[in-house]
Amino acid sequence: xxxxxxxxxTRDILxxxxxxxxxxxxxxxxxxxxxxxxxIRTPIFEQTGLFERxxxxxxxxxxxxxxxxxxxxxxxxxxxxxxxxxVVRAYIEQGLHAQGSIQRLWYLGPMFRYERPQAGRxxxxxxxxxxxxxxxxxxADVEAIAVATDILRQLGLQNLTLQLNSIGDKGxxxxxxxxxxxxxTPYRLELDPDSQDRLARNPLRILDSKDAxxxxxxxxxxxxxxFLNPEAQVRFERxxxxxxDLAIPYQINPLLVRGLxxxxxxxFEIQSADLGAQATVIGGxxxxxxxxxxxxxxxxxxxxxxxxxxxxxxxxxxxxxxxxTVDFYVVSRGxxxxxxAMLLSQQLRQQGFTVEMDVSGSAFGKxxxxxxxxxxxxxxxxxxxxxxxxTVQVKWMATGEQAAIAQSELSAYLHQQQPALKAxxxxxxx
RNA sequence: GCGAGCGUAGCCAAGUGGUUAAGGCAGCGGAUUGUGGUUCCGCCAUUCGUGGGUUCGAGUCCCAUCGUUCGCCCCA
Numbered sequence: 001x002x003x004x005x006x007x008x009x010t011r012d013i014l015x016x017x018x019x020x021x022x023x024x025x026x027x028x029x030x031x032x033x034x035x036x037x038x039x040i041r042t043p044i045f046e047q048t049g050l051f052e053r054x055x056x057x058x059x060x061x062x063x064x065x066x067x068x069x070x071x072x073x074x075x076x077x078x079x080x081x082x083x084x085x086x087v088v089r090a091y092i093e094q095g096l097h098a099q100g101s102i103q104r105l106w107y108l109g110p111m112f113r114y115e116r117p118q119a120g121r122x123x124x125x126x127x128x129x130x131x132x133x134x135x136x137x138x139x140a141d142v143e144a145i146a147v148a149t150d151i152l153r154q155l156g157l158q159n160l161t162l163q164l165n166s167i168g169d170k171g172x173x174x175x176x177x178x179x180x181x182x183x184x185t186p187y188r189l190e191l192d193p194d195s196q197d198r199l200a201r202n203p204l205r206i207l208d209s210k211d212a213x214x215x216x217x218x219x220x221x222x223x224x225x226x227f228l229n230p231e232a233q234v235r236f237e238r239x240x241x242x243x244x245d246l247a248i249p250y251q252i253n254p255l256l257v258r259g260l261x262x263x264x265x266x267x268f269e270i271q272s273a274d275l276g277a278q279a280t281v282i283g284g285x286x287x288x289x290x291x292x293x294x295x296x297x298x299x300x301x302x303x304x305x306x307x308x309x310x311x312x313x314x315x316x317x318x319x320x321x322x323x324x325t326v327d328f329y330v331v332s333r334g335x336x337x338x339x340x341a342m343l344l345s346q347q348l349r350q351q352g353f354t355v356e357m358d359v360s361g362s363a364f365g366k367x368x369x370x371x372x373x374x375x376x377x378x379x380x381x382x383x384x385x386x387x388x389x390x391t392v393q394v395k396w397m398a399t400g401e402q403a404a405i406a407q408s409e410l411s412a413y414l415h416q417q418q419p420a421l422k423a424x425x426x427x428x429x430x
Numbered sequence: 431g432c433g434a435g436c437g438u439a440g441c442c443a444a445g446u447g448g449u450u451a452a453g454g455c456a457g458c459g460g461a462u463u464g465u466g467g468u469u470c471c472g473c474c475a476u477u478c479g480u481g482g483g484u485u486c487g488a489g490u491c492c493c494a495u496c497g498u499u500c501g502c503c504c505c506a
Contacts, residue, residue, distance in 0.1 A: 005496090005497080008496085008497070008498095023455055059504095060503080060504050060505085061444095065504075081505095082505090089481080113504085113506095115503090115505080117497095117498080118499070118500070118501080119500075120506085121504085124480080125506075126505060126506095129506090184487095192502095194503070205504095209486080210502075210503095211502095227502080259504065260505090269506090276500070276501085277501065279506075280459085280506055281506070282506070283505070304506090305505095306506065307472085307505080309506085310506065329502065331464090331465080348497065361460090363463055364464045364465055365462060365463085365464085365465065365466080366459095367465085368467090370466090370468040371466080372447095372466040373466050373467090377495090383464055383466080385464085386466090394464090395465075395466090397467085402465085
């Protein structure tokens with residue numbers, strides 16, 4: 001075409017869709033604020049080393065999915081592929097640990113991963129996430145999960161399942177890894193090629209292979225849960241009993257492992273049956289050593305991130321949002337009338353009304369057509385006659401009734417009509 | 431990075447090698463130059479994602495490329 005188009009894996013979010021985003025953002029902010037979480041905004045790009053050290057150099061995210069480049073000062077810079085690393089960096093660098101023993105933070109913004117796009121997966125995508133830093137309490141895990149389920153419930157989403165697992169501490173994982181390799185090695189040649197590869201490099205990832213034969217072999221494999229040390233086991237049981245207390249349903253999934261290196265103990269995902277292969281809407285877990293590994297004080301923490309594109313895919317399936325409407329549509333024609341229309345529009349907006357002023361200068365008939373489409377409850381009409389007499393015609397669109405009102409009385413008149421106005425609008429939106 | 435499918439207007443599409451590329455929605459203009467939702471009329475793709483090739487002739491066949499969809503992989 002010769003036209004410049006949006007890059008692969010990026011997309012424009014147009015006004016009709018933005019309304020879904022605003023809804024998610026408003027509900028999430030309200031739920032999080034009520035739970036005493038505060039928002040943090042960190043840079044979209046960071047030193048490459050931050051992600052290499054936190055996410056893990058062996059992971060796919062770091063190894064082959066990062067947008068990394070040299071800036072003009074020859075620094076290696078990376079567009080953030082996830083949110084936790086930047087939050088933890090800020091937590092250490094800004095001394096947040098000194099400002100209170102426990103920090104509850106949330107963030108929202110674009111993330112970047114160089115992957116093959118498909119449904120629910122873009123190269124620039126958006127995550128909303130929370131982090132609770134400064135406590136190893138099982139209650140913190142459950143609070144993080146509860147706040148996630150609250151957001152999803154308030155959005156009205158259904159068909160979601162919470163998958164829960166504990167991957168213990170480093171020692172537990174080491175022992176389990178050995179046991180798993182020992183079990184799988186005799187089956188080596190029966191595994192799918194990817195899993196054969198992972199047997200040496202990252203055997204835990206074999207657990208969530210989708211290959212049918214691999215899954216079958218895994219049925220006889222040792223379970224992570226049998227390798228938890230007594231303390232980790234007690235901890236995991238505590239998480240479960242607290243979830244039960246809150247009536248949050250969950251499924252234990254011993255095959256659930258996560259792709260970022262920093263997780264330990266509690267890991268979880270919330271998945272939807274209504275998405276395709278990219279079914280995970282929320283994923284998270286505990287990361288007790290990350291802060292120290294990045295140079296901060298020993299600080300246990302837990303967090304999760306939510307994929308907003310995926311969430312909005314679900315929201316759209318659920319309930320189309322009614323179109324945006326305005327309270328009043330201002331129709332005007334003629335030099336003086338147009339000037340007065342502009343002034344009146346401004347005044348009404350200052351009083352909290354939503355007012356669309358027709359600036360086309362086209363015939364009255366055309367302006368009324370647009371008024372009709374705008375969803376306005378009433379039209380405010382100004383022509384030469386009204387300009388001369390300093391009046392305005394108020395036409396109620398539903399009934400077609402029209403009244404001449406002095407411009408000086410307009411806002412008083414409209415305020416008086418407001419109950420009827422609201423009733424009409426809610427009825428329209430049904 | 432791998433495999434498969436698909437690209438015709440802002441959107442949904444018909445078209446399966448032969449003169450001028452259906453139709454619908456939306457939009458714009460008129461009937462109606464001071465009154466909307468209905469109706470009627472008109473306009474809205476020199477071109478089929480892009481580039482090359484085959485052919486007397488290509489939206490239609492071939493190759494490449496870009497984009498997209500589904501799956502693998504990965505992850506939220």
